[in-house]
Amino acid sequence: MKKFLLVFVTAFGFLHASLFMEPQYNDDVKVLQTLDIESSFLRDPIFLQLKNSLTTSKRNHYLKMLERGSLYIPTLRKMIHDNNIPQVFLYMAMAESNFDTHALSHAKASGLWQFMPKTAKIYGLKIDRYIDERRDPVRSTEAAIAYLKRLHRLFGKWYLAALAYNSGEGRVLRAIKRAGSDDLHVLLDEKKKYLPRESRNYIRKIVSLALVANDAEMCFSGEQSHMFNRTEGRSLVRVKVSGGETLEHIASQIGMSGNDLKLLNPQFNYSFTPPDEGAHINIPYSRLTRFKEVYRPGRQKNMFLVHTVKKGESLSKIAHRYGISYKMILSFNRMKRPVIYPKQELIIPVPKGSLHHYRVKKGDSIYKIARRFGIKVATLKARNDLKGNIIHIGDKLVIPN
Structure with a gap:
């Protein structure tokens, strides 16, 4: 009788498992x-070990990653x-960044998607x-x-695109050639080590x-599973x-805190947008209507830029330039004393409309540029700390109004 009960309970256990696990397996x-x-990938032992760790030893780490990415996940999901x-x-x-922007x-790869500088520029990402x-x-x-x-x-x-994203196209192509196959099971062989x-x-x-x-509902419960949606x-x-x-100024116009807007715009190296031209920023969709109603460019009294101190410069000379x-x-x-040093970066608040920048083009000379903007050569040289008359194509000059 005991033997019969054991067989019955075991059989019921397998039936119970199949009833509850089969739908998830299909998903x-x-x-x-x-x-x-x-589907055979689901039996890969290393994969199973990794997946199991996310709901046991690495559960808290997984939830922290999810919490960190909560600002961006809906947008990324929609874009994908x-x-x-x-x-x-x-x-x-x-996997690339733990959702850390x-x-x-x-190797100097950066951001959510861990782009290297060269690849970033190929795909149009600005870095300056x-x-x-x-x-x-x-x-x-x-x-x-x-x-x-x-x-x-x-x-x-x-899956080959994913592997190439991580290790490079050439390495994946060589791995396929060595293996004589692009089958994932073959490429992941732990003994052959094609990758x-x-x-x-x-x-x-x-x-x-x-x-x-x-x-999520099976692996996490209550408040934790709610995090996923x-x-x-x-x-x-x-x-x-x-x-x-400044992001603070823009945020105040649309009813946000400056810190919240900065979190959505980690691309800026400073707390203001690039000075040379207009910029695009990310705002919550819920703030779009208010932005269209209240935001007007140039309401801020000053615009901001960064000056890198050169050898021999003084604070008064830099102030005069701008x-x-x-x-x-x-x-x-936030300097207590007027002491500066070469290569130091200073934030410069410039009254709007008091100056703008000009990038030197082929055929330009210091005299032509001064004449074009109706200013004295001496003034142009003083504002740009030029000791001689030599300028180069691509140089960016400050033009006082």
Whole structure:
């Protein structure tokens, strides 16, 4: 009788497991199919170990990543959906940067999608002293989507595109050639090591992150599982603003705190927009109507720029160049004493309309530029700290009004 009961209980256990696990298994297979991965991948032991750790030893870390990304996840998810690439790639950003917009690798890759400077510029991301669009959650996602689409056209399978994103196109092409196959199971062979360990585990990590999120209600309970959907409906929109305006000023006009606006715009190296031209910033979609109603470019009295101190410069000379008091420079840079040093960066508040910049073109001379803007050569040279008359194509000159 006991033996019969044991068999019955065991059989019931298997039946119970199949009733509750089969639907989830089917969902997991569907996720894999979007990446062109076969269902046998779900039996990969290293993948299973990674996935299990996210709901046990690394549970808190996973939830912290999710919390950090909550500002951007709805926007990223919509962009990915609208561009018809697998939703799993949302978790590529999670794998790349832990949803940290300021993440910086030893190899100088930066942002949510960990773009290297060279690749970033290929895909139109601006990097200069004022801005690094690799940290812009919207612009970097546009670039990542474009890059992934190109990789998919090259390799024909989404999992190969993901591997190439991580390890480079050449390395994946060489791995396929060595293996004589582009089958994922073959490329992930732990003995043959066609790909580096980091790359082999990269695709496993992305899928693990995605499947745990897909199975949030089973893996997490109560308030924790609610985290996966609580930010739905909150999305970002890009709007054009003036150059050299503080984020604090823009935020005050649309009813936001300056800190909240900075969180949505980590691409700016300073707390103001690049001075040379207008800039795009990210604001919540819920603030768009108010922005259109109240924002007017140039309402701020000063525009801001950054000056790098050169050898031999004094604070009074710099102040004269920009037509302001040296005390204003002290105040805006929170300096107690007027002591400066070469390569120091100073924030310069310039009254709007008091000057603008001109970039030297082919055929220009110091005399032609001075005549064009109706100012004396001596004034132009003084404002730009020029000791001689030599200028070069591409130089940026301050033009006082």
